[in-house]
Structure formats: structure tokens, C-alpha cells
Amino acid sequence: MRVCIFGTGYVGLVTGTCLADVGHDVVCVDIDAGKVERLNAGVIPIFEPGLTPMVQANHAAGRLRFTTDAAQGIAHGDVVFIAVGTPSDEDGSADLSYVLAVARSIGQSMQAPLVVVNKSTVPVGTADKVRAAISDVLAQRGIDIAFDVVSNPEFLKEGAAVEDCMRPDRIVIGANNPTAIEMLKRLYAPFNRNHDRIVSMDVRSAELTKYAANAMLATKISFMNEIANIAEQVGADVEMVRKGIGSDPRIGWHFIYPGAGYGGSCFPKDVQALAKTAQQFGVRPRLLDAVEAVNAAQKEHLFELMVRHYGSVEALHGKTVALWGLAFKPNTDDMREASSRRLLQRLWDAGATVRAYDPEAMPETRRIYGERVDLVLCDFAEAALHGADALVVITEWKQFRSPDFAKLATRLADAVVFDGRNLYAPDEVETAGLAYYGIGRGR
Numbered sequence: 001m002r003v004c005i006f007g008t009g010y011v012g013l014v015t016g017t018c019l020a021d022v023g024h025d026v027v028c029v030d031i032d033a034g035k036v037e038r039l040n041a042g043v044i045p046i047f048e049p050g051l052t053p054m055v056q057a058n059h060a061a062g063r064l065r066f067t068t069d070a071a072q073g074i075a076h077g078d079v080v081f082i083a084v085g086t087p088s089d090e091d092g093s094a095d096l097s098y099v100l101a102v103a104r105s106i107g108q109s110m111q112a113p114l115v116v117v118n119k120s121t122v123p124v125g126t127a128d129k130v131r132a133a134i135s136d137v138l139a140q141r142g143i144d145i146a147f148d149v150v151s152n153p154e155f156l157k158e159g160a161a162v163e164d165c166m167r168p169d170r171i172v173i174g175a176n177n178p179t180a181i182e183m184l185k186r187l188y189a190p191f192n193r194n195h196d197r198i199v200s201m202d203v204r205s206a207e208l209t210k211y212a213a214n215a216m217l218a219t220k221i222s223f224m225n226e227i228a229n230i231a232e233q234v235g236a237d238v239e240m241v242r243k244g245i246g247s248d249p250r251i252g253w254h255f256i257y258p259g260a261g262y263g264g265s266c267f268p269k270d271v272q273a274l275a276k277t278a279q280q281f282g283v284r285p286r287l288l289d290a291v292e293a294v295n296a297a298q299k300e301h302l303f304e305l306m307v308r309h310y311g312s313v314e315a316l317h318g319k320t321v322a323l324w325g326l327a328f329k330p331n332t333d334d335m336r337e338a339s340s341r342r343l344l345q346r347l348w349d350a351g352a353t354v355r356a357y358d359p360e361a362m363p364e365t366r367r368i369y370g371e372r373v374d375l376v377l378c379d380f381a382e383a384a385l386h387g388a389d390a391l392v393v394i395t396e397w398k399q400f401r402s403p404d405f406a407k408l409a410t411r412l413a414d415a416v417v418f419d420g421r422n423l424y425a426p427d428e429v430e431t432a433g434l435a436y437y438g439i440g441r442g443r
């Protein structure tokens with residue numbers, strides 16, 4: 001099938017590449033000419049395992065092209081995806097200006113019937129707005145062309161996006177017209193072998209499904225962080241509690257890891273946007289507000305543990321802190337809403353210097369913070385320890401999982417480790433002569 005995708009960000013690029021990989025003919029449109037040029041040259045703007053060779057192979061095979069020419073993309077596609085960003089507005093609601101700008105350009109250029117697919121994470125009711133925007137422009141042009149607007153939310157995890165796209169656990173298709181559903185079923189047929197993963201429904205339910213999925217996962221995390229805070233005070237170990245509850249299949253093992261709070265481009269933004277939608281429709285989002293509040297507090301927790309250890313905020317003045325991890329989670333260079341950013345700010349405000357290392361996010365850190373005297377960007381994990389007083393681990397990259405604790409004890413002047421992801425066994429760390437602080441480990 002002939003597909004056009006608007007937006008070569010995370011979602012658009014991965015979706016377009018995977019659709020091309022199963023044989024569809026894909027044109028991706030982006031307004032950023034430099035990015036389009038780089039993509040056509042095989043240079044991928046994001047770090048995502050497996051993506052670069054896939055883009056290059058499909059581009060070379062002629063099934064995947066990049067252009068700034070919206071009209072060309074629209075003329076090409078029987079199906080046109082909208083996969084542009086929906087950043088948070090000042091008030092937490094999703095900013096639809098990019099989505100609606102694409103809708104208008106579809107209206108301006110379309111010459112034949114097509115199916116418009118909303119892939120961006122958009123509030124309930126957006127499909128109606130997209131439909132209205134396209135219709136308005138068609139009316140201005142004085143023509144009437146049939147089109148459908150479908151909601152087809154993505155469930156890609158950064159760091160595993162290609163895998164998630166090629167082997168989805170479900171494909172949600174929301175459309176009010178059965179013909180549009182059939183068209184998308186044909187498009188996704190190569191991903192839907194062995195057993196049926198397609199869940200079709202009405203448009204509004206599909207739009208809400210996306211937010212419900214992310215809000216449920218964020219709720220699990222905030223719940224566990226709250227249990228961790230209780231564990232810390234009552235003298236229990238949340239890691240034991242996690243194992244104790246995860247074995248109940250109704251609870252499950254996934255997304256019950258306490259930590260330094262959730263970050264990334266999705267959970268914080270989506271929880272807020274869903275709460276906003278609830279309010280707009282007259283529902284008070286008590287639980288969502290609490291999920292958000294717990295997370296905001298959790299992002300302060302590592303710093304609070306440091307203050308507890310050193311006795312006061314002032315005592316951190318002049319300290320050098322080694323920080324392992326900057327990305328909001330492993331296998332990505334993304335630092336949007338990363339817990340590391342809150343911690344960096346707190347440490348700097350307290351007058352500490354940070355020696356930081358992340359396997360992928362160093363260029364991003366440099367881009368965000370530039371040159372600062374109180375930030376030393378290190379080329380490898382060991383280097384961050386040079387001259388450091390304490391170590392904080394905030395992202396659970398594999399390479400941070402089993403350091404030589406005896407060596408750490410000799411390197412860190414204050415012999416203390418703050419483990420923001422509960423990677424280490426407290427006894428092992430303490431036996432090496434280090435003080436240990438984890439999340440919810442009050443044993």
C-alpha cells in the first residue's frame with residue numbers, strides 16, 4: 001500500500017520504517033529540511049536500537065523516502081498518518097497546533113479519497129477536530145472529497161520501539177466507518193500473523209485507550225514509589241515487597257520497580273493531559289492528580305537522601321558527586337523529564353559539582369547544559385569517580401549493574417552510594433565499606 005507519514009520524530013520514523021520493511025511504499029514528510037536531507041543520506045537523528053540499518057536498507061530499496069513536500073506526500077498516500085508532536089501547553093493540556101496544521105495541509109492538497117490516521121497521542125475528540133479542519137479547507141477550495149479520520153495510537157517504548165512496532169501486542173484501530181477499519185487491517189496484516197492482535201473500536205474509545213494505558217503504567221510506578229517511601233520509614237525493604245506482590249498474576253511483575261520517578265516524553269505529559277481532559281469534561285481526576293504529585297515528590301527523593309546522609313543542604317556545598325546515568329531510562333539518549341535533571345539542579349543549587357556519565361546521553365547533556373564549571377562530562381563511568389565524594393546511580397544501564405565495590409570504596413572520599421534504581425544488594429555494598437542508600441530500603 002502507498003503510505004504517507006507526517007512527522008519524522010520518534011513515532012513517525014519508527015512507524016514509517018517498519019511499514020516500509022514489510023513492503024509498503026512509504027513517503028515521510030517533515031518541515032525540517034536539514035533533518036530530511038540527513039535522513040535521505042542515512043543519518044538517523046535519534047538513538048534507537050536497530051533503527052539505523054533498517055532505515056538505510058529500506059531507503060536503498062526505494063520503499064522509504066523523506067521529503068519536505070507535503071503535497072507530494074499527500075498525492076502519494078492512500079493512507080496518511082499524522083505523527084507529529086503534541087507538546088504540553090502551559091496548563092498541561094496537549095498542544096494540537098502541529099496536528100491541526102497537518103490536517104489543514106491535507107485539506108489543501110488532497111485530490112482523491114483517503115484515510116487519515118492519527119498516530120500522535122491526542123486527547124479524546126481530536127479526530128473530530130482533524131475532520132473539521134480538513135473539511136473547512138476542502139469547503140474553502142469548493143470541493144467535496146470523501147475521507148475518514150482514524151485513531152491508531154502507538155504503544156512504542158523508547159529503546160525497544162522497533163521491536164514493539166514489528167511485534168506489537170495489540171494494534172488499536174478506532175474508526176467510525178468499517179471501510180476505514182478494513183483498510184488499516186490490510187495495512188497491518190503483515191504484523192498480525194499467528195493470532196489476531198487487532199482491537200477495533202470507535203474513535204473516541206481508541207483515543208482514550210492510549211491515555212488509559214500510559215496512565216495505568218504511571219499509576220503502578222507511583223503506587224510502588226509510595227510503598228517504597230512507607231517501607232523506608234517502617235523498616236521494610238520494598239524489593240522484598242515487590243517480589244512478594246509481583247508473583248500474584250493479577251498484579252504482575254511489570255512496572256512495579258520503584259525508583260527516582262518516571263520521566264520521558266510520554267508519562268508525565270500524558271498523565272497531565274488526561275487529567276486536563278477529565279476536568280474539561282467535568283470529572284475530578286483524583287487518582288491522576290495523586291499519581292502526578294507522587295512522581296513530582298519522588299524526583300526529589302535522591303536529593304533528600306543525600307541531605308539526610310550529609311546532615312544538611314549546606315553540607316553538600318563544595319562536594320563532588322559522581323552521577324551514573326542521565327537519560328530518563330536505559331537504551332535511549334532521551335533526557336526529556338529525566339529525573340537526573342531535577343537532581344542536577346538541586347545539587348548545583350546546593351553548591352556541589354557533578355561528574356556525570358551516561359552511555360548515550362552525553363551529547364544531549366552537552367546540548368542542554370553547555371559548558372558549566374559545576375558539570376564535568378566524563379567519557380566513561382570510572383572517570384566520573386575521579387575526585388568524587390559520593391556516587392549516585394540514577395539510570396539502570398546494564399554497565400552500572402555490577403561495579404567493583406571495593407574499588408568504589410577507595411575512590412569515593414565519603415564512601416557512600418545512592419542507588420536510585422535499587423540495582424545493588426545493600427549488604428554487598430556495605431561489606432565493601434560503603435554507606436548505602438536505596439529507594440525504599442529501610443531494613
Ligand code: UGA
Pocket residue numbers: 121154155156157158159214217221254255256257258259260261262263264265266267328329
Ligand atoms: C511509554 C510506554 O511504556 C509505551 O507503551 C508508550 O507507547 C510510550 O510511553 C508512549 O506513549 O509513546 P517510554 O516513555 O518510552 O514508553 O518508557 P517506559 O519504558 O514506559 O518508562 C517510562 C518511565 O518509567 C522511565 O522513566 C522509567 O524509568 C520509569 N519506570 C518504568 C519506573 O520507574 N519503574 C518501572 O517499573 C517501570
